[in-house]
Amino acid sequence: MANPIVAGVLDRATPSVYTLGEVATLTVTYSDPDAKSSTITVTGTDAEGNAAFVTVGYSVTDPVSLTVTDDSGRVWVKQTDNGSTAVYKTTI
């Protein structure tokens, strides 16, 4: 299993300077490189060679959990998370 892929960006361009009292937004994009979808195909064949098949799809997932810490002690609160993008906010 591979490590998750994660990236984070603040809403203020580099250098990221916020004034006290501002609300900062952190957008995190993430994914699981092990996640994949596969299909099983079952084929039945009779003595005359007649064949029929069914397919079953399945997915392998390795759920990713996110933790956000801040060495200033500010708490970042998750606003949304759709499974690939999470948005956090904090008050500076």
Added chain:
Amino acid sequence: MALATVTVTATDREGHPSQVTAGYSTPGLAPGAMLTPHTGDMTVSVPGTVLDGLDIAGRVSVTTTDVTIKNCRVRGNATLAANAGLINATNVNVQRLTIQDCLLTPDVPSLWWNGVTGHDFTVQRCDIHGTVDGVGVFNTANSGGPVNVRILGNWIHDLAYFSPDPNHTGDTPVSHTHNDCIQIQGGTGIEIGWNVLAGFCSPSYGPDIARDTAHANGAGGYNVHYPYLQASSAIQVNLRAGFVPGGLNIHDNLIDGGAYSVNTDAATYPDFGSIRNNRFGDNQRPDTPAYISVPAAVYNAGLITGNTHAATGLPVTVRTF
């Protein structure tokens, strides 16, 4: 400055972690910074001097090259009787001055105090307030030449309004300070980026706001933010001694207030520069508001572009004249 780092850790079910970090800061001194008191004005004349961690009850005049002023508070003094900066870089010899992570605000605001004045400096991540102007850019020894100024990541706010003001005796009905977060008076080579420029005056620092009845009278005047008053501009571009400033690079700022938030003098600018990707609040003085005002002759949609309302992300209009 208070530099902080936010760390995002992504972990899968097997406990495989991945981490990314992003740094951010707030302008001014770090909270709880321990400073060494210094009483009296300072003149820095030794090249390469570093002032670090001082609480200066006075002003600082730099007269040489490669000076750094960082993690300092500059309070000014109560005896000023002419326009000056809490940090003066007006001397002809100043080159490569760096001012960073400082708090610049006078203990005794007056119509004479500005934050930083002069040329050939970088001011970054500073909290500047309680002054008439935040930063004044000019070089009296070379008004048409490069001033080499970078103003980056600062918070300039709560300017000090006074009336009357002997600097503006022609005002009617009453003379008053013309407050700007940044005022450029000639020179070329100026970068203004990533700042928060709140073009408003605060009654906490200048007590005369109520005397400007044309604008500050909440009962009938224009100022809907009474007792706060819009400054003249957040960024003001003026001519000096007939020389036209140029090479402007104004980008990625958060700008609000002023009558016109970004205002430029009428002139033919041979090399105006650019105003790009700034976000604007919508609190300009309501009598004749504008986000950006430039002469029609220099307006170039390719160079004045990407400027939006902070609230909506929609483009702001550009006033031309």
